[in-house]
Structure formats: structure tokens, C-alpha cells
Amino acid sequence: MKVVLHHPRREIDVSGPATVRALLDHLEVNRESVLVIRGDTLVTGDERLSDDDVVELRPVISGGAFARAVPRGRP
Amino acid sequence: MKCRVCRGGAVIELRRHNAGFCPEHFLRFCRDQVAKAIAEFDMFTPEDRVLVAVSGGKDSLALWDILTELGYQADGFYLGLGIGEYSERSASASRAFAEQRGLTLVERSLPDEFGFDVPGGAKAAKRAPCSACGMSKRHVFDETAIAGGYDVLATGHNLDDEAAVLFGNVLHWHTEYLARQQPVLAARPGFPRKVKPLVRLGEREMAAWCVLRSIDYIVEECPMAAGNRHLAYKEALNEVEERSPGSKFDFYHGFLRRAAEGFRHSEQVDDVDLQPCSTCGAPTPGEVCAFCRLVERAGGSVPVTLGATRQVEPR
DSSP states (O other): OEEEETTTTEEEEOOSOEEHHHHHHHTTOOGGGEEEEETTEEOOTTOEEOTTOEEEEEEOSTTOOOOSOOOOSOO | OBBTTTOSBOSEEEGGGTEEEOHHHHHHHHHHHHHHHHHHTTOOOTTSEEEEEEOSSHHHHHHHHHHHHTTOEEEEEEEEOOOHHHHHHHHHHHHHHHHHHTOOEEEEEHHHHHSOOHHHHHHHHTOOHHHHHHHHHHHHHHHHHHHTTOSEEEOOOBHHHHHHHHHHHHHTTOHHHHHHOOSEEOOBTTBOEEEOTBTTSOHHHHHHHHHHTTOOOOOSOOTTTTTOHHHHHHHHHHHHHHHSTTHHHHHHHHHHHHTHHHHHHHHTGGGOOOEEOTTTOOEESSSSOHHHHHHHHTTOOOOSOOOGGGOOOOO
């Protein structure tokens, strides 16, 4: 799947399928710090994401840092 | 995940409430939380004229939207800070929001009116950018609210903001700040009544509100804010919140219920002796207020002496 990150804005590829929660764990992103948006729809942690999905991880901390690391591979 | 109310598909999970919500019931939840905060802290009434300080970001635009939805008379106020393209995009987002909804947006600008911008002002005054920015905003917000005859000035400070400030104040035992950390500050001579109606909602909820209401807000961060301590506190609290949902709410609202009054009593916060600034007339403990000193150091000027609305009696 294609994952859109911010600060700076960029795209990465992550192998699916995976739940939203697994994706965030894989990217070491705190669940409290982002909204997960597939297309133009918000999705919850138990939602299953497929390889074809484009997913935005939108930071919600005003001015805050974002992902500490972006590991490769499958969640 | 199912919506706690209607059992339809949820689009957001609020772990501190152990619940998911569909769009309709999430928006209702947010409106209810703001209405509850306004009532709980006796912030204002439907008869009051509210000035909402907007930045083009999610919190202030969501606040303006919610207050309008709840039927309050709310105008927006945008202050141009001169932070390059970031300020231009912030202004555009604020104007677009107001135009789409037929709302009134009052605009002022530090560079146009006072001859300095936040980066230049911070450098000249040897202050951190967030410090110079915050002080300038407080001064111009207060002045604009009073000059415009508004009953109350509302800001988009949310639960995360307040919990992070509280964390910093406790960490360093800034008791004078703890004494003033309230969701409502009463009007005083030269100062408007100030309220924070989002103190029951976190910034994740505010971002979700904007997404669900199709509000085009500025997602990017202020380029001047990177690395400030406030953000480190937010991240630390989110680490705690992830392991123990509800901690931020308990921390801040527990402080308000159980500790705030004690700090107010011991610090006697309202006893500071103020006199009119000799340059602008705003209340200040010294001869010239901090904003006018900043303007002077930054090479700008205060264009007009304020009218009687901000004058305080000389001591």
C-alpha cells in the first residue's frame, strides 16, 4: 500500500494486507498523534488495509514531530 | 468497530471513552463536549458577542465552526504574523472558511500595522520565536476584542494544549502560572474575558472534526515552532496516553477540580498593580508594556495611541 506521511510530506510503500493498528506499530507511530485517512474517509484501528490502498497518516499534534523511523518490509 | 450510539460503522475510536463513533454521532459528541465546557465553566451566553482567534489551523477553525453550529454570535479574528508563506497560507485558509460560511473575519497584521514580523521581532528582542509570537498575539487579541466591543475572546486551546502547559508548569513548579491556568479568565480593566471552550476535546478530535466537516485547514506545522518544549511535553503525554487512555483528561481536569484553587489562593494573582503603558495605554506593571518594548527593539512602531477602552487608572 502507499502511505502518505507529513513533516516533510512524502510517500512510502508498505506491504499489505495489514490492520491500521499494525501499520502504526510497524511505523512506530503513536496512535494518539495521527488520524488515518483512506481516500477521503477516516478509518479506525481495526480496519484492514489492502495492498491497493492509499493511506494518509495525518499528524494532529500542532507543530509536533512525527514518525521516528520508517522501517521497511511487512507490518 | 461500531458506533457506540447507533451501531453503524465507526470512523473514529476514542480510547479514553472506550468508544467508536460514526460521523454523525462523533460530530454530535464534539458539539456536546463544547456545550458542556461552556456551561461547566460559565464561559458565555447566547447573548454575548464572541471573538474567536483563528490561525487557519484545525483547532481555531473547528472552534469557530462548532460555536456557529451551536448558535453563538461568533466573529473570527486573524492576525498576520509575517512568517513567510506559512502566514499567507494560514490567512487564505481563514478567509476561505469565513467566506464559505458567510461569517465575519476581522484581520490585522503585525508587519503592516507595527512594522515587524515574528522572525525579525524574536531575533531583535533575543526571545524564542514562540515567546515573541505569543506575547504579540495576546496583546493584539486583547486590544482587538476590547476595541470591537466583544464580550469574550475565545481561543482554540484544546485538552492537549492545556495538559502540556500544565505538565511544564508542574515540572518546573511555576506556581504563578499554575494560579492563572484556567479555562476562563475574567475581564479586568484593559483585558477582555478569555475562554477556552475546547478544553474537553483533544487535538485528534479537532482534526477529525475538520476532516468530517470538509474544513480545509493548515496541516503543516509552523516553521518557527520546531523543537519547542511544549511539543516535547505533548509527545511525552501521548506516550502515557497510549498506555493509559484518559490520563491527559484526568491530569488537566483533576488539576482544575482539586488543585487550581489552592494555587490561586496562595499566589494572589489578581493583586498585581497595573498602570497604563506610556506608549499604547495597555495595562502593564512597568512604564512601557512588553509588546511596545518588543516593537521598539524590532525597529517598528506603535501607530496609534489606544482609546479609552484599554486605559487603566494610573496608580
